[in-house]
């Protein structure tokens with residue numbers, strides 16, 4: 482590409498230390514450049530380090546390894562010319578729209594009249610003229626996010642980093658705002674020379690970006706990228722756009738099939754450390770009911786066992802953030818295969834769907850023990866325990882060696898929900914004890930929610 486790089490990242494790495502002192506790499510070997518005139522979309526699983534990367538790119542936190550250059554110079558501190566928009570609106574509730582937007586300028590020692598004029602300009606540009614005196618609580622979610630964007634734009638940044646800026650909004654409001662930003666961008670209405678947009682929505686990424694980056698997890702790094710050379714405005718229903726969306730789904734699910742997994746396992750060392758890393762694997766955040774529903778739908782016409790993921794998303798009305806983890810979970814358990822952006826039911830998955838409740842539990846439990854080391858470890862530990870009971874905190878501590886607390890809790894919660902469904906172990910919500918199935922694990926208990 483001929484355009485000069487505005488932000489260049491080379492071999493960027495970041496580690497975080499967990500509460501118990503374990504060091505965990507969150508980003509490793511991130512290489513990429515954001516170039517003059519382009520919009521780049523960044524897609525990746527939850528927890529893969531996207532927000533951390535954005536904070537590094539804005540100079541808000543330092544990288545531990547590698548280098549970030551802004552216009553050729555190493556970036557050491559928050560850069561004035563780089564603005565960030567967050568998912569949560571982060572407005573001060575006691576300040577008016579005008580005052581919230583002016584905040585972006587105050588730190589620069591700009592004179593008050595000039596500040597006011599610039600803020601008014603940014604507010605008008607983003608479509609909020611007339612609301613300067615309103616307080617945030619008087620505005621809708623979409624309008625509040627516009628204030629956040631006006632605050633980012635008022636400083637006339639070279640680079641705008643948007644971290645899921647549209648995902649807290651309802652679909653239509655998010656689309657409107659995205660369109661407005663693209664219009665401003667195209668019309669030269671804003672001074673920004675490059676944008677990086679983090680999204681959980683594949684269609685949004687393809688509609689907005691010149692380039693889509695797909696992040697891998699643990700540690701986070703650029704796994705693949707795809708150029709989007711279609712003219713704007715882009716029609717979401719056009720064949721070209723659908724084709725690219727398909728391609729992105731394929732890239733995002735590549736390597737998640739079981740074949741890929743067993744190859745990985747075979748290549749891993751037979752020594753204990755290999756077990757350690759797989760124990761703390763970030764299980765996809767998918768609940769059993771959704772996995773069941775997806776598998777059932779997959780077997781019905783028009784899919785008859787194989788579905789294109791974008792079509793399945795449309796059919797089931799699941800968002801990408803819901804569908805992809807469920808599809809990954811089915812693949813992990815061997816109930817389906819992910820192949821070139823399609824989800825295909827396996828013979829085992831078909832038996833599962835057609836089976837009775839008891840057969841489903843049995844198959845699920847068997848696959849869980851075979852393919853999820855954490856579940857196998859919990860089961861094995863319970864079998865060794867004197868009364869077949871152990872506190873969940875024991876397993877949480879183990880996970881916290883490699884995941885941060887919130888992720889460790891989420892992963893254990895997923896493992897427990899799956900373990901209960903497969904009758905591999907049970908869990909008592911009142912005591913926080915994990916236990917061997919009593920056989921009398923009644924259906925009522927299976928449905929109660931965690932307090």
Ligand SMILES: Nc1ncnc2c1ncn2[C@@H]1O[C@H](COP(=O)(O)OP(=O)(O)OP(=O)(O)O)[C@@H](O)[C@H]1O
Nearest residue numbers: 497498507526527528529530531532533534885888
């Ligand atoms: N200050 C911190 N201290 C310790 N761990 C952190 C810190 N900030 C982030 N993490 C961890 O680093 C990992 C990456 O987090 P990050 O928020 O960058 O992911 P993300 O890709 O933005 O996820 P999401 O899609 O859910 O927003 C996560 O496991 C997160 O919990």
Ligand SMILES: [Mg+2]
Nearest residue numbers: 531532533644
């Ligand atoms: Mg994030």
